[in-house]
Amino acid sequence: MKQMSFTNRNTKEILRDPLTLGFGIGFPLILLLMLSAIQANIPVSLFEIANLTPGIAVFGLSFFTLFAAQLISKDRSTSLMMRLFASPLTAGDFIAGYTLPLIPMAVAQSAICLGMAMIIGLAWTPNILLVLLVLLPMAVFHIGLGLLCGSLFNDKQVGGICGAALTNVAALLSGAWFDLSLVGGAFEKAAYMLPFARAVDAGRAALKGDFAAIFPDLWWVIGYALVALAAAVIVFSRRKRSGKM
Numbered sequence: 001m002k003q004m005s006f007t008n009r010n011t012k013e014i015l016r017d018p019l020t021l022g023f024g025i026g027f028p029l030i031l032l033l034m035l036s037a038i039q040a041n042i043p044v045s046l047f048e049i050a051n052l053t054p055g056i057a058v059f060g061l062s063f064f065t066l067f068a069a070q071l072i073s074k075d076r077s078t079s080l081m082m083r084l085f086a087s088p089l090t091a092g093d094f095i096a097g098y099t100l101p102l103i104p105m106a107v108a109q110s111a112i113c114l115g116m117a118m119i120i121g122l123a124w125t126p127n128i129l130l131v132l133l134v135l136l137p138m139a140v141f142h143i144g145l146g147l148l149c150g151s152l153f154n155d156k157q158v159g160g161i162c163g164a165a166l167t168n169v170a171a172l173l174s175g176a177w178f179d180l181s182l183v184g185g186a187f188e189k190a191a192y193m194l195p196f197a198r199a200v201d202a203g204r205a206a207l208k209g210d211f212a213a214i215f216p217d218l219w220w221v222i223g224y225a226l227v228a229l230a231a232a233v234i235v236f237s238r239r240k241r242s243g244k245m
Contacts, residue, residue: 003093006084010071011101024067025109028060029116035177036120046179053117054203055176057110057135058196061142062170064106068146069158072098076245077155085245091237095229099143106139107132127209134206134218137225138199144228151236151245174200195224 014021032052039047046052075081089097114128122128149162171177174196180188191197198217205213239245 003089003097006089006093006097007100010098013071014067014101014105020067020070021105024060024063025112027063028056028109028113031059032056032113032116033120046177049117049120049122050207051204052176053114053122054131054135054207055174055200056117057113057131058138058174058199058203059167059171059176060109060113061106061135061139062167063142064102064109064139065142065146065149065166066158066162067105068098068102068143069150069153069162070146070155071102072147072150073153073155073158076150081245085240091233091240094236095144095147095233098147099140099229102143103136103139106143107136110135110139125207125209127207130206130209131203134202134214135199137218137222138195141195141221141225141228144225144232147232148228148235151232151239170196173197176200195221 035047035052035056036049038044039049039052075084084094110132114122114131118124118128145166146158146162149158153161173180173191173194175191180191180197198220202214202217202221205211205217236245
């Protein structure tokens with residue numbers, strides 16, 4: 001019951017900042033419309049709606065790193081966190097309480113992105129629902145990474161680290177805007193060592209209904225998601241015990 005109360009409180013806290021939440025949802029839609037307009041005038045295979053949509057959806061999830069980081073770092077900057085430590089909540093309970101309200105919001109953002117894509121030309125198939133499921137581990141990864149950063153840095157620092165820096169990294173290494181094989185070499189290898197391009201490829205495979213091509217990449221993303229959440233729990237627990245939260 002205490003964890004659920006904490007989760008409900010975090011949900012309300014997120015909804016109190018509709019401007020940030022609206023930007024996180026709206027900016028990917030603007031990119032989708034803009035790149036689709038480019039495709040209409042200068043046909044590029046990468047910007048075809050079926051290729052573009054999963055990439056935009058994956059990029060949009062990067063904003064949830066910032067949402068999660070701000071949520072926990074703001075609590076750390078007030079006396080609220082110290083009062084919460086008097087409760088029987090464990091580090092895992094805290095991380096779960098911050099994670100649970102963000103997951104349905106991330107799913108809703110992806111659904112809105114896919115819905116906009118259908119309005120501008122993406123054909124409806126049941127595979128669209130599969131795309132939502134395939135993108136879920138990437139959402140968990142971004143949330144876990146945000147909670148890890150929020151446990152380490154203050155609210156001003158996470159704005160730069162999880163905002164501008166991470167979104168640029170996600171955009172550059174995801175392969176959403178250009179074919180990574182065009183650069184090739186160490187850059188392409190480095191990109192596929194991270195989950196961004198893997199998530200895009202898994203999303204594209206899901207949209208095509210190519211089930212065999214989903215899991216090599218999806219397992220990679222799931223691994224990153226589990227590591228990010230585990231790291232957030234460990235760091236939060238250690239900093240709580242050391243009195244540095």
